[in-house]
Amino acid sequence: MNKVEEAIAQRAANPDWWRGAVIYQVYPRSYQDSTGDGVGDIAGITARLDHIASLGVDALWISPFFKSPMKDFGYDVSDYRDVDPMFGSLADFDALIDRAHDLGLKVLIDLVLSHTSDQHPWFKESRKDHTNPKADWYVWADAKPTGAPPNNWLSIFGGSAWQWDGGRMQYYLHNFLTSQPDLNFHCPAVQDELLRVAEFWLERGVDGFRLDTINFYVHDAELRDNPALDPALRNDQTAPAVNPYNWQEHLYDKSRPENLAFLKRLRAVMKPYGAAAVGEVGDAQLGLEILGQYTAGDDMMNMCYAFELLAKDMPTAGYVADTMHRVERVAADGWACWAFSNHDVPRHISRWNLSEEAARAYVVLMMCLRGSACLYQGEELGLPEADVAFEDLQDPYGIEFWPEFKGRDGCRTPMVWDAGVHGGFSHGNEARPWLPVSADHLPKAVAEQEGDPEAMLAHYRRAIALRRAHAVLAKGAQEIEAQGDLLVIRRSGQGGEVLALFNLGDGRVSHAVEAGWAPLPEAAGLGAAAPTGGKVDLGSWGFALLGR
Template sequence: MNMKASIKGAIQARATNPDWWRGAVIYQVYPRSYQDSSGDGVGDLAGIAQRLDHIASLGVDGVWISPFFKSPMKDFGYDVSDYRDVDPMFGSLEDFDALIARAHELGLKVLIDLVLSHTSDQHPWFVESRTNRANPKADWYVWAEAKPDGTPPNNWLSIFGGSAWEWDGARMQYYLHNFLTSQPDLNFHCPEVQEELLRVAEFWLERGVDGFRLDTINFYVHDKQLRDNPALDPARRNSNIAPAVNPYNWQDHLYSKNQPENLAFLEKLRGVMKPYGAAAVGEVGDAQRGLEILGEYTKGEDRMQMCYAFELLSQNIPSAAYIAETMHHLEDVAAEGWACWAFSNHDVPRHISRWHLSDEAARAYVVLMMCLRGSACLYQGEELGLPEAEVAFEDLQDPYGIQFWPEFKGRDGCRTPMVWDAGVHGGFSQGNEARPWLPVSPEHLPKSVAEQEGDDASMLAHYRRAVALRKAHEALATGAQKIEAEDDLLVIHRTLEGREVLALFHLGEGEVVHEMGEGWSALQEAGALGAVALGEGRVTLGPWGFALMGR
């Protein structure tokens, strides 16, 4: 089958099930660290294609691939210099087409990471924009005059530390950068910018992608009046978005992001996606109003299908009470919205280490994720139970970690290479002489795919069973949800078309007994997952125990 026919077939398949994303399980791949097929120490698209069988074996619905566009790699691909091409370190457009074709053969949807809020300062658009104030792209970025004393236009801060404004001598103006100084923000108040970004999305849809993960979706539009952000009450500060050592957490970001005009652009983007049956998950970066924004951005049929906030990417282990409170708040502010939950990703320490989880606790939490209303994202290596890697300062690549070391060690510890076997470089690089861009953690090698494959008691086997549980019971994927906490016991009740599933999770030590009434029977998958139900109408759970029942 030729490529055009393959793409047409994929679009037709999506059209028959336009809600495929609802309740889906998506696997995130960080391209630099998944599989190096060329032996240069950096993962690539051909390497991902080689490993798609592993991803399909997990039973997931799709794969989200972090940026692979041309980039100077100051922020490892999140600083794009060409939206329509592949960076040579990752391969070529032909490699991407081959990856898409293989994924679709395996029944996997492919979502790519679109970074629309900002570009690299090496993007031709910015190179032109900064030359003077009269060129055709002069207002494609956010430029502003200095205050009379020469200081920045307002008090906005960068997530990477310091002012969000950088002086440019050529234009004698400041430009906005919510992230690195080398990542200038695009000006969404300029209609030409919006139209060009919509054409970028269409370019990749025409190549067969099934949707997008939208980076920093709430950062697109800034306050046109450039009003100062107010100070944030210290009691409301948290470090879900930026590390505690970063004063970014000291502001209430009312004007630098989260602007109402953003909704109009999202509706335009959804209009571009609709003919292709494509779906999008937006990353909402806001520590105070994340769920409210999620509700706004996923409401109705004209905005994004799903968003994820950072409530379960939190620093502290989510207790039963915290999870129930989060879900109740979501019901209040996003009754028509759809969440996508994640415990780990490329920006936060791996949750095994972040929450100091035992093996039993880690197993309970992934089953819990599969029982929550919403879609779910798994991060590469999570299925192996990988902890955060220790990366020495001299091996750091992440500018964020270098900036705030040692109080904050950056994001390299969750980005080290995937371990496929216990050999040299964990099977990540095909050439033994190639040094991976980040060192392979010796602690990860005993947990490699090869070491766990075929072991029915392994974490890998447990993840496969957890995903299969959701697939076996549609009520877990799309059903209504009631959720309550009784001390350390979380009680989740899912219903769909007369079918009920009851999921109990004891998120703590000791023992708990739950009276559940008559008529419940253990789900067929419960025994394999480790659930224990004892007594008529009663369940007894030990530390980090869980039980799954239906009627």
């Protein structure tokens, strides 16, 4: 039995390994530069896998590393079956898989199936004329008699979602950059080829996929206009508030019911490998409803990446409870994957202006919520959003909407491993990192926190260990309610019961506790309060973790 077969056998022995898992997101450009060229790479990730394993997480998700012109930093793929030379080689990736599996870590890779780069050979052929073998592999449409685009669809990155091509004398659809043409999922050959792409990586030993923009795959074949959205319903969960993308109700350009059939085909490809998928649902109005559709039953996706806790405003006790109640209503048979930070939003320490006490409370809360959890690199260090000057910006999104929206570079700056040159991201005086290392991050580097039992890094390790020690927190049922700033979570099943109380405010709260509840063994190490006299008193951002 080779290593890939061994990994498949291990997943088969625990087919629900993903349910309640803690997943650590790695942004390859910014994790570790092993060559001194200023850009992180696959070999650099492999060199740092011991750190990831030391956190106690179950898996890592690696953002795209495929061959790409890097107009959107890897989310514009020009070859799905190869590693971009910037990041290394397929041999480097195979070595990463082997080492991760040796450490007990699963590996999810970020598949970008809704669109490709305009430099992909498929698009180069498709745009030649109307009769080539790949003529319908992308979404092409004639102009209106006035020469205007076919409809009113907008791009998340600004402007029309249609770009004129003088060769074909037609418009092509791009939900993101003009250099990211959308694939046509109404073409059976496109679906077949993308399923073969998934199989290629499964054969190399990956444990599953994070599926970028999963609800953007299929568009309305009739190209109907989107209606206007009631201004009262607008929010900036999918696109920044300065972008009129938020002014439409996106009925026809994404989240189409025809998408479900493809997702079932994809899951069928994954099942023999015991692989799991987490789909990113980009929809500000119906995200949780779509999550429910895409993860219901055992023939769809395993879980979907929810945006509700990636919101701009700090989640209050009421908001968290309401969100979980909504999940119960619209996704009772599904499974969510929660995150506070990722590569697309400002780091939550800064986004919510958290004190250290609040930041510590929120990660423990994450470990107590029903669902899987995603942590973003550097989150375990308590890193704030980096301040990146305009002249250092790389993100086309930020450059387009500056200064009202500064883009995504502030959360993508290099990981800090020590307080030395370039934060240990690149060693010595090699090439300047692709984004500047934040001086504010250096005192929080891994080496500065390692060995300190009071550091944020140690707190994250203890919080993750709490979840791993109690199966009920990973997979159990959940009851949740808010009483002002007090969030009350009851988890049950899997051979245990947990009562978790969180004061998500600056005042003091108390909660009566019936006899039989006692602090969990891990509670004191996390700084949790203990009951006295039949109740728990919690100061600002305090919490209690009880079991019976």
